[in-house]
Amino acid sequence: MKVEDITSSEQAIALEDQHGAHNYHPLPAVLKKGKGVFVWDVENKKYYDFLSAYSAVNQGHCHPRIVNAMTKQAETITLTSRAFHNNVLGVFEKYATEYFDFDKLLPMNTGAEAVETAIKICRKWAYEKKGIAETEAQIVVFENNFHGRTTTIISFSNDEGARKNFGPYTPGFIKIAYDDTHSLEEILKENKNIAGVLIEPIQGEAGVYTPADSFIPKVKELCNAHNVLFMADEIQTGIARTGALLAVCGKCDCQGHCERQATYSRPDLLILGKALSGGAYPVSAVLADNEVMNVIQPGQHGSTFGGNPVAAAVAMEALEVVRDEKLAQNARKLGDLFRSELNRYIVDSSVVNLVRGRGLLNAIVINDAEDSSTAWDICVALKENGLLAKPTHGNIIRFAPPLVINEEQILDCVKIITDTLKQFEK
Template sequence: MTAPAHARTSADLIRAEEPVLAHNYHPLPVVVARAEGAWVEDVEGRRYLDMLAGYSALNFGHRHPALIQAAHDQLDRLTLTSRAFHNDRLAEFAERLAALTGLDMVLPMNTGAEAVESGIKVARKWAYDVKGVPDGQATIVVAADNFHGRTTTIVSFSTDETARAGFGPFTPGFRIVPYNDLAALEEAVDETTAAVLIEPIQGEAGVIIPDEGYLTGVRELTRRKGCLFIADEIQSGLGRTGRTLAVEHESVVPDVLLLGKALGGGIVPVSAVVARREVMGVLGPGEHGSTFGGNPLAAAVGTAVVGLLETGEFQRRADELGLVLSEGLEALRGHGVSGFRARGLWAGVDVDPALGTGREISERLMREGILVKDTHGSTIRLAPPLTVTADELRSALGTLEKVLGQAG
């Protein structure tokens, strides 16, 4: 007989997954059972500081009281209607999210990849109906080393062979240019271009921050060339970088904004495409949809998330604590850290390869009670909840220093 989950050890549960779960992830060997704020606890009761925050899905920490209360209240009333009917939570969610982002209309979806796919569809429809691109010829320009999701269309314009290999044939209609290269972008955009789709900061690539002026240049170029600027802020948005949106660091407003992850408050999957009215207005009934998109539970939680951001508190915390994070990493430069890139509470940290791979460093940190995630090579990502304290950050950085010292 299989033992109940609460009576099984981490090793038992990890072994139990092997024959029944698809092997599309290689998680760290920790089995989380409980969480609160910036901390998680495994099945044996060991506590860890969560310095990943669900790839920014947990910007407000685990089980934020206001978000949990919003979910509880809605669970007692209504959870799903489908979009076949109106529900009493959706209008407020859309209105407040549009106001928060400075745009006009909202298309609610569920996952980040759905938001990207929906944004692509909206851009192509706009290109045919408004710009006058001949049917079937619309192109979208993207950046190399991007990460926008894992659907077949999205991996069609990925440059990560792990994400692509074995999943063709690939969807046409995309042009790939180097990130942070306005000259290459200028050359790639032509009369068929529906949109330029980029991440204001490339998260999966290692928190790659473009040069000052790049986002402004993308905005100017897309206006001049008559195509849309789509900003994928699924990881970078909603307070993570010290602003509501990462594009705000250059005072840029895109035509289309893609949101997800933190929009669901770590409770339910919520994503959205937010756009100018003349762009989103190209969609008509039956042309796109989602059974769960905009459901009352998601709208209630999403509205509570927007409420937290409307105060500006979390943006200020990320900005102020980001200085603690950057100063701590700077102190480690040359002491196991060969370089880093940070904005707000988000950093890509390059560890001296002689000290280990990113995976090995992550495992060593885990054994010391700190959870992070590696990315390419010897790079690890730090993205703690915006509820983390300065003392917790300093403690995590001290543990990183210890781990690197031991590796040397």
């Protein structure tokens, strides 16, 4: 069977069900084409994409500049491994470290790999620089975190669906409540073996849970005071999604580059993925200054595909598009409009309790139990009305369109969402 033989959604879904592992529960939409903020299914129905591949497609589907960079490089050389140098990687590393204002970059492929990389760097720094006894280092993490699904990461997850029956689990993590700096301060005072604090500036998978404005700056302050590495997982929140280049920049009114803003809580380890590639090719990275990154020596960490020429070329163009098209500014402006319009609707709504988010990373909380089907049913109805979104944590619907969306389109989408919600009002 060839791809062109797939003529219906039912046929494609049946093939996946029969021949693929059942590790996802997708909405019943079989997509074959994407352009900008739109995607089309195999029956040629057009939809607004309000998930953006979990914020990987911030620059819009098939952005011509990113596709051109990928194609041009793929026609030249695609992979050298790290056994040899290539002529693109160093250029990318220089570009990205200057873009984000760090000394060094370690490239990987996926977000989970980047998180694992940061954990390894943090532990090695703790033993060689901070003087913690080997194997005694601990990392503080937060409840309802989502950093991936590798064995190490699920070891400190409280998502039983991702965790149960995958043990034994990796030790070395202390979990506390999110948005709770008092508990963090107590742990840092009492435990001298803390190497780092790993955090999502906004918890995406947990339903776009946005902490108090003071939370991230206070975490940074405590890390500095106790010689602990502040590790920011910006895989989903970074690259302009929240209205600034990075979510740790806070609610500043910058031009998308917040390194010199007073509100910038600069991480010791910055973890990036997803939109670093514009959704075109897997690429992730960890950035740090020399004092931290130089603990990694040859043979201690790596990846055959990490830093390959195609990924490097794609990432540079993806970042250039963010800057040239002012996507952080667009996300900030249209995110404010989106929340304002939805908040006007929910004043008289019985089905939506809350609208929350920052920039164009937003969510609505459905007035029903987490184990109800209401949020899923609303997403199916949204699909029928031409907009694709997905529930998370049962009763929450995340809305994250490509950042190239314009005001007319965002208002059209608000109408689709509110008209759909009206079908569920009591």
